[in-house]
Amino acid sequence: MAFEELLEDxxxxxYLHELVGPKGMPVAAAPPDGEVTDEELAEELDLxxxxxxxxLFILYENDLASYRRLRDEDSGWLTYLWTFQYxxxxxxxxxxxxxxxxxxxxxxEYERNHEFYLCEVCSIRFExxxxxxxxxxxxxxxxxxxxxxxxxxxTAMEERxxxxxxxxxxxxxx
Numbered sequence: 711m712a713f714e715e716l717l718e719d720x721x722x723x724x725y726l727h728e729l730v731g732p733k734g735m736p737v738a739a740a741p742p743d744g745e746v747t748d749e750e751l752a753e754e755l756d757l758x759x760x761x762x763x764x765x766l767f768i769l770y771e772n773d774l775a776s777y778r779r780l781r782d783e784d785s786g787w788l789t790y791l792w793t794f795q796y797x798x799x800x801x802x803x804x805x806x807x808x809x810x811x812x813x814x815x816x817x818x819e820y821e822r823n824h825e826f827y828l829c830e831v832c833s834i835r836f837e838x839x840x841x842x843x844x845x846x847x848x849x850x851x852x853x854x855x856x857x858x859x860x861x862x863x864x865t866a867m868e869e870r871x872x873x874x875x876x877x878x879x880x881x882x883x884x
Contacts, residue, residue, distance in 0.1 A: 722799055725806070729772060733757070734765025738774075741794035745778075748790060766792055773798045804878070811874045818867040827855040 717723065717739060726738040736755045752762040769775035777790045827841035828834070829848035836844070841855050848855055875881070 717796075721803070725799065725803060729774075730765040730768050733761040734768065737762055737765035738769060741796060745791035745793050748792065751792070769794070772802060774802070807874060807878055811871070811878065811880065814867055814871055814874065818864060818871060821860050821864050821867065826858040826860055828858040829853050829855050 717726075723739070727735050730738045736757060737751060740755065742751075742754075748759060748762050748766055751757070751766075752759045755762070766775055766777075770777065774796060775792055775794050777792045780789045780791065781787070782789065825838040827836045827838065827846065829836075829851065831853045832848055832850045834848060834850060835858060836855055844855070846855050847853065
């Protein structure tokens with residue numbers, strides 16, 4: 711899939727934005743063909759050099775960019791030539807989905823196995839043990855904390871888990 715096609719996908723745009731942030735998005739959204747230096751990118755995109763370098767390093771950490779170093783024979787300075795490798799994006803997104811699945815399964819287990827209390831004034835949630843330690847009063851405002859029914863949250867997580875498992879073709883018992 712060509713860079714242009716990948717970058718038209720809103721999911722991939724969101725993924726890149728989450729990785730590099732708003733200051734790095736111009737770098738991620740405009741990958742040049744071939745090799746380019748960070749200085750050339752900064753000038754071409756009218757960005758601060760540090761913002762470009764930060765974005766390039768994040769892309770590098772996520773296997774979406776690579777570089778090769780050249781040493782200037784006269785000055786000894788190193789020049790980094792960057793190449794973008796966006797063909798790894800679908801695989802990275804799949805890994806992210808598996809991480810989300812694991813995290814959501816853990817959180818769902820936590821929600822199902824704990825009893826919670828809520829201060830309706832401060833909207834602070836406490837586990838049973840914490841609520842008991844505070845005498846079932848909010849430590850912030852002194853209001854009584856009430857037992858909280860988290861069944862809607864658990865149900866929503868289970869629906870999201872089912873959708874993720876279906877998309878990843880993962881058996882719930884696996």
